[in-house]
Amino acid sequence: MTDIHEILICPLCGAPLARQEGSFFCTGVRRHCYDIAASGYVNLLPPGKKNNARAGDDKDMLRSRSRFLFGGWYDAVSDTAARMGCQVIGNRNAITFADAGSGEGYHTCRIAQWFQEKGISCTGVGIDAAKSGAQAGAKLARVRGLDTVQFVAGNIFALPMADESADLVYSIFAPIPGEQAARILKKDGALVVVSAGREHLWEMRCTLYGQPRISEGVQMPAGFTVAERETLSYEINLPDQETIAALFTMTPFYYRCPREGREKLLALDKLTVKVEVDFTVLVLDEA
Template structure:
């Protein structure tokens, strides 16, 4: 299923290394991951989320605030797969691996032989995932240049991450599914109300970009309220969102002075099928 990022040949795992027929070799890190990202010297040598964002997301997600999102996604996949075995799934932008691991757990008993790969451009994220969660193939790579053979995947999952429809179409089998998880109109609206003077209710729908070669099959909205009763959780949530980069200083101070906050979780799960 993997291809060499240098020559595009078939890449096979041999003990703790990955090697192609041209002897391009990639050794696994001690945590149990492999780095297949071909770095561009003109760009960051350590792209993707940094350690601070990874830790913030880990601390927040492990308290279960977003678990319902994972449960809804996994139930949808399980319902369609049924008792099929040997399903190949790729989670793009997997970060520290929280959602990927819960998916593996949900498929472990009823779908033997299923293979799950987690890919992220953040080396820090993949190292944490490989150290924490086993039974998943963890790879550092770009979602726009996947080290994956064409038409080898049954599912591509993209949760709160950049979407490259053409590259995902290349690696999906005909009839394979692309599942995107994106924020809805009211997602974390309470944080916006605290941080910004003027509230904007705009949000992104992937259906506007995922058109050529796909059919949109289903939209599942997950919306509920939950309460953060610890200022540390409020900060962790804020630090794992894009608001971290573009919020006014006084608004951030107001938010961090809160000891509790009720929030709305509003996400859309869109399911597309490759034609």
């Protein structure tokens, strides 16, 4: 199985990282050092970048997402993503994957567990710009005994991972770092894009907007060919205001819906809502 330090690279000079006690340090001339936090995550956001402080989702969004995901409502999402990735790359004894935009690591940990349950040893890296997300992911990995899953605070558009180091890159409801995925994927690897389907959360959107628009699909990155597509569709019955609020707060609608729609939604005691999720597995174009 691959060691984490064989995959991670220094965000400043791109040199491989080595591990020594509670730190990673780079093997380049300057030996940049990155301490591993008590929770287990490592901050590989380039220091001093102005946008670091505001990068990634805010704490409200992260907290709501955790509250909602731990209800198990989206477990089928990580299961389908793991299965489709595995199908496309074929059975391997060991895999390395990256989850780009991993939030608080819920799906990252479930994907790692899915592979382990199939007897496939698995090294995983969850990367998110939000430090509190990486921290939550590290704590979850520890609770679940996933000692080969490393959470990193980092920028997915400058992934701190070595060239051709990953069998699979996951992008789950997150911006898609096409060029970076192409760089870190092994030649026979695959990028798994999970995105909202056209009628995802339709009833919630109807309450918020009256007459919502059908969503357009996400733009797939250049340099890849579609190997597999699936749409997952099911209904969930949200039983109380707290669960409705948690789902709402983790969506982009939280920031941009009209006030009347928000008040109407948050006054509901229950809501049946359609989950519609698109899965697209992409492989690198043959050069």
